[in-house]
Amino acid sequence: MSSYRPNRRALVVEDTPSAAMLVSALLRQQGFTVECAEDGESGLDVARAQDPELIVLDVGLPGTDGFTTCRELRSFSDAYVLMLTAQDTELDKVIGFEAGADDYITKPFSTPEFIARVQALLRRPRRTTVEPAPAPEVRRFGALTIDPGAREATLDGAPLNLTRREFDLLDVLSGSPRVAFTRSQLVERVWGENWFGDDHLVGVHISNLRRKLGDDGRNPRFVLTVRGIGFRMGPGR
């Protein structure tokens, strides 16, 4: 099959053995090496250790549920997250996207649709696959320094441990500090114009970025909320 992609890692977080087996078999058939985890905590451990490219995540997991697991995942991983769950209400889907999922499929699902959605996720551009542009100048906002060329950000001289998308968001905002970006504009700049998921995903990454910058969400120094619009860079003071 032309979609075969060797040497890619996927993680399936699912507590129902037959469902885990089914999804694993479909992913292996697509060329993935697949790890399985039965609950959110062990799924997070595997994700930290193996940095999978794709994570298929159930919602109704024992212990930590899939939504909470997804939010935690987003603090350190840019993996494509596909929620696959029996939770099928509109509200469940919105919560899933807000938690940082890239796509959401409800059970029962069709095999061709599942494969097509996985392939669609993998077609989305990732920053690491893009040719590097000429390095722009280092930017300073109070105690925050951003070096887009080195893809490094420091706060009071200490390096910040940002995920790719968190850095990309900071790069876009700090590159045009007087511009208020809408969520859609940020999605287009960071995820690409072909991204077709939910714009609320931006809020999850902004929230994680603010936490790492030590920003108070109600009175932020670096990433400001522009009411009715979206976000823009603050002066850092």
Place this chain on the structure above:
Amino acid sequence: MNFAELEAALGADTVAQLVCTYRTDLATRLEQLRAATEPEEIRRHAHGLRSGAATFGATALAEAARVLEEGGGDLAAVERAARAVDAALATRAPSPRPPGRDRP
């Protein structure tokens, strides 16, 4: 679940193994539900049963499990739906492994 699509993607042997694993899942979840006494325990096992049933397109069983998960219905309705599903699947994978087997 459209078994023709699944067999086209994975092959008949893998699908037979999947069905066998699901039948074992189903038996295990039913045992857990029968033994459950606390509402949270019932909700959790009913959800697990619903998730597996929904994955394999057993919509009547998934719906009966959903009602139980939400605090209504009764176990007898779930058992009836489960028997129908298991009988239909038995033609594809006649001998499920006993509960307590390894993960896939």
